[in-house]
Amino acid sequence: xxxxxxxxxxxxxxxxxxxxxxxxxxxxxxxxxxxxxxxxxxxxxxxxxxxxxxxxxxxxxxxxxxxxxxxxxxxxxxxxxxxxxxxxxxxxxxxxxxxxxxxxxxxxxxxxxxxxxxxxxxxxxxxxxxxxxxxxxxxxxxxxxxxxxxxxxxxxxxxxxxxxxxxxxxxxxxxxxxxxxxxxxxxxxxxxxxxxxxxxxxxxxxxxxxxxxxxxxxxxxxxxxxxxxxxxxxxxxxxxxxxxxxxxxxxxxxxxxxxxxxxxxxxxxxxxxxxxxxxxxxxxxxxxxxxxxxxxxxxxxxxxxxxxxxxxxxxxxx
Amino acid sequence: xxxxxxxxxxxxxxxxxxxxxxxxxxxxxxxxxxxxxxxxxxxxxxxxxxxxxxxxxxxxxxxxxxxxxxxxxxxxxxxxxxxxxxxxxxxxxxxxxxxxxxxxxxxxxxxxxxxxxxxxxxxxxxxxxxxxxxxxxxxxxxxxxxxxxxxxxxxxxxxxxxxxxxxxxxxxxxxxxxxxxxxxxxxxxxxxxxxxxxxxxxxxxxxxxxxxxxxxxxxxxxxxxxxxxxxxxxxxxxxxxxxxxxxxxxxxxxxxxxxxxxxxxxxxxxxxxxxxxxxxxxxxxxxxxxxxxxxxxxxxxxx
Amino acid sequence: xxxxxxxxxxxxxxxxxxxxxxxxxxxxxxxxxxxxxxxxxxxxxxxxxxxxxxxxxxxxxxxxxxxxxxxxxxxxxxxxxxxxxxxxxxxxxxxxxxxxxxxxxxxxxxxxxxxxxxxxxxxxxxxxxxxxxxxxxxxxxxxxxxxxxxxxxxxxxxxxxxxxxxxxxxxxxxxxxxxxxxxxxxxxxxxxxxxxxxxxxxxxxxxxxxxxxxxxxxxxxxxxxxxxxxxxxxxxxxxxxxxxxxxxxxxxxxxxxxxxxxxxxxxxxxxxxxxxxxxxxxxxxxxxxxxxxxxxxxxxxxxxxxxxxxxxxxxxxxxxxxxxxxxxxxxxxxxxxxxxxxxxxxx
Numbered sequence: 025x026x027x028x029x030x031x032x033x034x035x036x037x038x039x040x041x042x043x044x045x046x047x048x049x050x051x052x053x054x055x056x057x058x059x060x061x062x063x064x065x066x067x068x069x070x071x072x073x074x075x076x077x078x079x080x081x082x083x084x085x086x087x088x089x090x091x092x093x094x095x096x097x098x099x100x101x102x103x104x105x106x107x108x109x110x111x112x113x114x115x116x117x118x119x120x121x122x123x124x125x126x127x128x129x130x131x132x133x134x135x136x137x138x139x140x141x142x143x144x145x146x147x148x149x150x151x152x153x154x155x156x157x158x159x160x161x162x163x164x165x166x167x168x169x170x171x172x173x174x175x176x177x178x179x180x181x182x183x184x185x186x187x188x189x190x191x192x193x194x195x196x197x198x199x200x201x202x203x204x205x206x207x208x209x210x211x212x213x214x215x216x217x218x219x220x221x222x223x224x225x226x227x228x229x230x231x232x233x234x235x236x237x238x239x240x241x242x243x244x245x246x247x248x249x250x251x252x253x254x255x256x257x258x259x260x261x262x263x264x265x266x267x268x269x270x271x272x273x274x275x276x277x278x279x280x281x282x283x284x285x286x287x288x289x290x291x292x293x294x295x296x297x298x299x300x301x302x303x304x305x306x307x308x309x310x311x312x313x314x315x316x317x318x319x320x321x322x323x324x325x326x327x328x329x330x331x332x333x334x335x336x337x338x339x340x341x342x
Numbered sequence: 343x344x345x346x347x348x349x350x351x352x353x354x355x356x357x358x359x360x361x362x363x364x365x366x367x368x369x370x371x372x373x374x375x376x377x378x379x380x381x382x383x384x385x386x387x388x389x390x391x392x393x394x395x396x397x398x399x400x401x402x403x404x405x406x407x408x409x410x411x412x413x414x415x416x417x418x419x420x421x422x423x424x425x426x427x428x429x430x431x432x433x434x435x436x437x438x439x440x441x442x443x444x445x446x447x448x449x450x451x452x453x454x455x456x457x458x459x460x461x462x463x464x465x466x467x468x469x470x471x472x473x474x475x476x477x478x479x480x481x482x483x484x485x486x487x488x489x490x491x492x493x494x495x496x497x498x499x500x501x502x503x504x505x506x507x508x509x510x511x512x513x514x515x516x517x518x519x520x521x522x523x524x525x526x527x528x529x530x531x532x533x534x535x536x537x538x539x540x541x542x543x544x545x546x547x548x549x550x551x552x553x554x555x556x557x558x559x560x561x562x563x564x565x566x567x568x569x570x571x572x573x574x575x576x577x578x579x580x581x582x583x584x585x586x587x588x589x590x591x592x593x594x595x596x597x598x599x600x601x602x603x604x605x606x607x608x609x610x611x612x613x614x615x616x617x618x619x620x621x622x623x624x625x626x627x628x629x630x631x632x633x634x635x636x637x638x639x640x641x642x643x644x645x
Numbered sequence: 646x647x648x649x650x651x652x653x654x655x656x657x658x659x660x661x662x663x664x665x666x667x668x669x670x671x672x673x674x675x676x677x678x679x680x681x682x683x684x685x686x687x688x689x690x691x692x693x694x695x696x697x698x699x700x701x702x703x704x705x706x707x708x709x710x711x712x713x714x715x716x717x718x719x720x721x722x723x724x725x726x727x728x729x730x731x732x733x734x735x736x737x738x739x740x741x742x743x744x745x746x747x748x749x750x751x752x753x754x755x756x757x758x759x760x761x762x763x764x765x766x767x768x769x770x771x772x773x774x775x776x777x778x779x780x781x782x783x784x785x786x787x788x789x790x791x792x793x794x795x796x797x798x799x800x801x802x803x804x805x806x807x808x809x810x811x812x813x814x815x816x817x818x819x820x821x822x823x824x825x826x827x828x829x830x831x832x833x834x835x836x837x838x839x840x841x842x843x844x845x846x847x848x849x850x851x852x853x854x855x856x857x858x859x860x861x862x863x864x865x866x867x868x869x870x871x872x873x874x875x876x877x878x879x880x881x882x883x884x885x886x887x888x889x890x891x892x893x894x895x896x897x898x899x900x901x902x903x904x905x906x907x908x909x910x911x912x913x914x915x916x917x918x919x920x921x922x923x924x925x926x927x928x929x930x931x932x933x934x935x936x937x938x939x940x941x942x943x944x945x946x947x948x949x950x951x952x953x954x955x956x957x958x959x960x961x962x963x964x965x966x967x968x969x970x971x972x973x974x975x976x977x978x979x980x981x982x983x984x985x986x987x988x989x990x991x992x
Contacts, residue, residue, distance in 0.1 A: 042487030053503040161635070165627040167579050169586050170620025173606060177613040280492030284583050288606070298495075299587050302502040314491075314499045322490045370767050370810070538763035539773070542823075545721050546777035546830055547750040556776060560767035 029330055036326045040319055044096065047315040048089050051307055101312035106304040111312040114297060119279075119316060121191070122286065122293030126278045128214045133221035134271050140222070141229025141267075146256060148234050156226055163223020169284035172216045176288070179212060186211050189290040213289045217282055221274040228270045232263035265336040272328030276321040370564075377640040384636025390629040398445030407436035409443040409596050418611045429615040431601065432608050433594075437615060441622050444596040447508070448623065451590065451597075452578030455512050459519030460570040466520070467527025468562060472535055472554055482528060485521040493518050497580050498587065506589035515580055519573055526569045530562040564641050571634040575627045582623045598623050656833055656864060658752065659699075661735035666696035667834055667866045668753075673719055673729035679939065687938050689715040691890035692729070697834070702860065702867040704881030704898065706874060706913065708935055712890040713870045714758075717838040720868065721755055722746045734833075751781060754827040756820075758839035763823055764811040770822045771796065771807035777830040795825040798862075799855060817848035821855065828859065834866045841876060853880055874917045878902055883971070886910050889938050889946045892965065896972030906974040909947045945977065957984055 067075070076082045083091070095102075101111035144156035180188035191209050200206050236242070236259045245255050283295030290296060294313055301309035378384055397404060406425070413434030421429045428437035470481040488496065501507075501514035534540065535558070543553045584590045585599030593600065601619040609616045673693045676686035689712040697703050707713050718724040720731065722739065730737055733752065737743030754777075757763035764773050775792035779785060793803040799821040801807075811819055820840060827835055840856070841849040857880065860867060871877050877884055877898075884901045886894040886909065894907040905911045935950075936942055942949050948958040955977075963975045963983070977983035 038483065039486055039490050042484070043490050046487060046491075047499075050499060050503040053500065161628060161631055165575055165579075165624065165631045167582060167602075167620055167623045167627065169583060170602060170617070170623060173602065173609060173620060174617055177609050177617060181610055181613055277492045277494075280495035283494060283498055284586060287587065298498060298502070302498070302506075302587065302589065305505075307503070310499070310502060314495060317495055318491045321492055321495075325490075369769070538757040538759055539765045541718070541723055542755065542757060542763055542826065543776060543780075544723060545750055545755045546780045547747045548776070548780040552780060557765050557768075560765070 028333060032326060032329055032333075036322055040322055043318045043322060044093055044315060045089070047311050047318065048092055050311050050314065096312075096315065101315075102308040104301075104306055104309050106300070106306045106309070111308050114309065115294070115312055115316050118292060118294040118297040118313070119320070121291060122279060122282055122295060125210065125213050125217055125282060125286075125291065125293060126275060128210060129217040129278060130221065130271065130275050132214065133218040133225055133274065136218070137222040137225030138229050138267060140226040142233055142256075142260065144226070144230040145233025145237065145263075148237075153230070156230065160223040160226040160230070163219050163226070166219055166223075168216055168219055169288050171219055172212070172285050172288035175212045175216055188212075189288075191292060209291075213285060213291050216285050216289075217278055221271070221278065224274060225267065225271060229263065229267050232266045233259060236263045265332055268335070269328055269332045272324060272331070276324040279320055279324070280317040374640045378636065381636050381640060384633060384640070387629045387632040387636070390625075391633055394445065394626050394629065395449060397442055398449050401439075401442040401446055405436075405439035405442045407439045409435060409439040410594055411435060418608050418615070420612055420615065428618055429612060431605060431615070437618060440596040440601060441598070441618065444598045444601055444619065445622065445626075447591055447595060447597040448578060448582055448585075448599065449626070451508065451512055451515070451581035451585070452626075453574060455515035455519055455581070456570055456573045456577050458512075458516040459523050459573070460566065462516070463520040463523025464527045464562075464566050467524040467529075467566075468531050468554065468558065470524065471528040471531025471562075472550070472558060474532075474535070478528070481524070485524050488517070488521040489525075493576070494580065494583065497584060498589070501584055501589045502587075506584075508591045511581060511584045511590050514584070515577055518580070519577065523566070523569065523573070527562055527566050530565040531558060534558055534561045568634070568638045568641055571637050572631070575630040575634065578623065578627050578630065658833065659734065663699060665699070665735050666732075667699045667734055668697040668720065668868075669730075669732035670695050670697075670720070671730045671732070673716070673731070674727050675715055675719055675724060676727055685939055688890045688941060689938065690719060690726075691941075693887075693890070693892055694729075695885055695892065695895060697866060697868055698883075700864065700866055701882040702869050702880055704877035704884040705868060705870045705887060706872060706877050706884060707887035709872060710935055710938065711887045712938070713872075713887060714838055716887070717755065717836050717868070717870050720836055721750060721753055723755070751830065752832055753834040753836065754830060754832040755836045755838065756823050756827045756840045758842055761811065761816075761819065764819060764826075766811055769808045769810060770814065770819075771803065773811075774822065774826045774829050777826060781830055791829050792825070795829045796822070798828070798859065799825040801825070815848075816844050817852060820844060820848075820852055824852075824856065824859065828863065828865075831863075832865070834868070836868045836870070838870045839872070840869075842871065842873065849876070856880070874913055886913070889935055889941050891946060892975065893947065894972075894974040895965075896968075896974075897970065900970060900972045904972075906968060906972070906979055907947075907976050908951050908953055908978075910974070912950075945975075953978060953985075953987055955985055 099112050101115065103109065104111050104114060107114070140156045140159065144153040147153050176188045179186045187209050191206070239262075242255060242259060245258055250258075279294070281295075282293060283298050285291075286293045286295035287299045294317055297309065298313050300306070301313065378388075406427070413430070416424070416426070416430050416434035418432055419426060419430045419434075421427065423429055426436050426438070428441065431437055431440065466481055466485075470478040491499070497511075497514045497518045499514075500517055501511045504510040504514070540553060540557055543557050548556075581590065582597075582599030582602070585597045586603045588600075588603065590599055591597045593604065598619040602616075602623070605616040605619065671694050673690055675690045676688050678684065678686045691712075693712075693716065695703075705713055705716065715724060719726050722731075730740070731749075732738070733744060733749055738749050739746050764770060768776075771789065771792045774795055775785075775788040778791045779788040783791065793807065796803040796807055801818060801821055806814070806818065806822075811822075814822065820843075824840070837856070841852050844852060853876065856867070856869075859865065867880075869877065869880055881898045883896065884894075884898050885892060886901070886907065888909050894901065894905070894910045901910065902914065905914055936946070942959070943962075944960050945951070945954075945958040945963050948954040951958070957977060961977070961983075963977045963980065965973045965975045966979050967973050968979065977985035978987045981988050
């Protein structure tokens, strides 16, 4: 067991390294010289040389990468071109805000998606199953940025029940989820974000339950004289690890995939930060945010894998 | 050698020859086609997909107005205003015409990356799966790195870094889809490679390329095709998302994601009209998704 | 052995003459290294030598996991041996002066155990049969013609069964197709890896008779691998008994079944089900599972399950000793000089 955990952790290291290589090379995907984003348009050849030296652009690429990586590891992501603030501070704040959305969205999605999937899986082929499967397809086909707009139209514009955008007048620093005047701002983004995971979790649960119910041990339980509720309890216990793993992955997807929804709600999270960075061509912020999110995603996958192998020793993927 | 040989003993059992009743023999793809034709839901949504694609292709003939003709007085009008069946946008352009034209870009950006990624990822996966060993490790570990990014993030990162635009967006989406495609093809190939008929083919002295062409591709194509069909819907959503963020086509080109983004400012004026491009994306995505589900079921023949 | 079974007319491809064994196997060895086990390996085939005579059916028996299937694949170089040599009709395989692996595969073919996975599920069976001749250079039309012919020869109507897919055939029919596929390239030797193990008993007999008939018709040589002593007795001319990657006994079929010498062979014979109530169990049948082939027992590999095991058996490995009439076995009890307390008494 310990051996498996160590193996899995060791395996994540080259992946994280690869991720950092990809993030580093993002700068070079940008059209033109990366210097152009830093230099004023009328810079003299002399200034260019000085800046080049200062940023290390005169060194060969592997050296540049090594320097960049050694800084990144200590939390030095450079300065934002747009705000002139350290990228690291901006990212920490933004990821925290996104995390807040995700922490609410995932349990919501899990409770709804799992109940739907359980119902559908227990009555395969019945009306419940068909409607759940239908809803699930809706969930996964939904452009959630559009849903965000529709939510704003319905609940903010037409009904005026909830605020449309932002985090409230006091902004991110003074935000508290325990105050309703602040927490109101969370409602629409959280519901919107949970839609896709609801669909995916419902589908996964349905498949897992239906499959488990077909296994021989369920026959044995029935033959033993167990009631239907007790049988379902056994089925759920067997189907749960797979569903939990999917839920964990969705956690990671939302962390990185909330960019569109955050843009609509102007929620100052990591996605919003990214879309601002794209508009401003703020490469350090773009690079830093993507690196942090990707590393977070790798870590979450790792944790999910390890937890799953603890719950269910059958699953020890190499 | 004569065709009719009488074997001693019970070498040829009479009943075994007659065991199988006379049935029409269908090839795999014929039987998939048969199942698809008899799946009413899939036929319906398949027709929908066809109509959506046709309406985009035939946009110049179907559109009632010029999609780029602006009108200062006719801005943000509701549905049905002066023959504008679906109203007008923030520059007074006809919504229906723009939605028809917008489908061209949105569908193109959704489908082309899937085709490219299927070819590239599929080929890489078959190579990795069939060669095994170090080649497999090299290819699959590289894919794992790209797997470590949530798909939306990777698409945004690549197209954002390259400065947006339609071709950059398509390139970004292609890169996003190659790793999962590769994984599907690799899994299928690895499974097939372990079966005895590959070994039997090797025993006849067939070379690697011959075996791959005759015995591997036919068996890998199914799963790859199913997966590719399910990616189309994802790709359309992602492509529209990129346009929504301003990373797709440039205005004034009509594109569903971009239209949704520019109309967002006007939700207080004509909310229903503003939601229309999203409806188009949603319906298209659902139809492709359901067709893909039907395809999966039709192709899931135990053979 | 009836005179009919001996090859009356030699194959035009014959090089060595009637006395030259079709296949000579010398010290064949294959170990499969285990990942993360510190260089340890499964000793699947561990130094095996025997001859396959022209026109005979050599049965190979042993429990599952004794290396039978690995041996089968080694004989066709589907798995590369770590050491040892193969000599096909006088020509060493894959050696500078000998014949290539490709040339070997033109003259030797294999029938696999699992009739399901040994046919491409996406190919009509006639194409599976035609694939071999096509690969070996026949034009497509000729390859199809051969396939039709071969399907007819294994008792399947080519018009009725040719266009079918494997899942549309029964187990017996699929195995017939596999035989047709193996014979389509006109081989001289066929290695049959448990060809009837997955079949019902009634179908098994049909396929066995078909194999016999085809052997006679095409003048073939078989290496017939099975775990079923009754099947092997029915079809073989000579029998080779394997245990944990080694040969323990080899001899003419009647000799082996009437005078088994090795305790393992006796145990195998004793443990097979019998319809004859008069036949008592004289030997304790083999019990338990064979030891792990990663770390086989020292000395005689069978000693951990042998009723006659003595300290000697753990320290020294018995060599194959000849008992006359081409019968050989590896047991200390058969060697009067070995020092085993029962040595000599057994023979």
